[in-house]
Amino acid sequence: MKVLDPRGFGLVCATAAVVAGLTVAGCANRVEGTANPNASDLAAYKTEAAASSAAATSSRRAAAQTQAISDNCGQFPTTTGVGVKAYNDFVDAHDSNAHDYAAKREAASTTLDGAANKVETGVNAAAGALPDDLAGKFSEYVAAARLLATETRKMTYTAPVGPLNEASRRVNDARNAVRDACPKR
Numbered sequence: 434m435k436v437l438d439p440r441g442f443g444l445v446c447a448t449a450a451v452v453a454g455l456t457v458a459g460c461a462n463r464v465e466g467t468a469n470p471n472a473s474d475l476a477a478y479k480t481e482a483a484a485s486s487a488a489a490t491s492s493r494r495a496a497a498q499t500q501a502i503s504d505n506c507g508q509f510p511t512t513t514g515v516g517v518k519a520y521n522d523f524v525d526a527h528d529s530n531a532h533d534y535a536a537k538r539e540a541a542s543t544t545l546d547g548a549a550n551k552v553e554t555g556v557n558a559a560a561g562a563l564p565d566d567l568a569g570k571f572s573e574y575v576a577a578a579r580l581l582a583t584e585t586r587k588m589t590y591t592a593p594v595g596p597l598n599e600a601s602r603r604v605n606d607a608r609n610a611v612r613d614a615c616p617k618r
Contacts, residue, residue, distance in 0.1 A: 501562035505555045506611075516578060520545060520601070523585060527588065534590075545579070556575075577603040
């Protein structure tokens with residue numbers, strides 16, 4: 434016969450543990466009152482959480498602005514350069530009384546409108562992430578390009594060139610203002 438039966442010994446240990454747990458639970462005192470956080474710890478936590486949230490928001494805003502500037506300034510020279518080339522081709526055809534004058538006039542107008550639309554779409558897609566000053570310069574280019582497209586469509590061999598030249602100057606000024614405001618690549 435064995436002196437220590439493992440099953441019996443385990444049963445004795447389990448019973449002792451339950452009795453000890455009931456004794457401790459039964460002897461515990463209940464604390465009266467309502468649980469409240471430490472006011473200074475709570476205030477510090479709220480301040481830290483708000484600062485962390487503000488920093489994250491600021492960081493997201495800065496990243497969105499950087500991306501919007503990169504997207505819009507990156508495409509601007511190419512997008513508007515196509516309009517400049519088409520307009521210059523029209524001017525050359527006009528000045529030389531070329532046979533394809535009307536086609537080049539329409540191509541220049543269409544290309545200028547297309548460039549204005551693409552720039553405007555980029556600004557709108559930025560959804561306010563562009564700095565106001567830069568967004569204003571892009572918007573001025575859009576208005577100037579549309580005006581030049583309109584004046585180009587009006588051109589005939591007998592039309593006065595003053596409004597066309599003024600619109601062309603306005604586009605050049607707006608285009609230079611955007612290029613100057615955009616980060617150098």
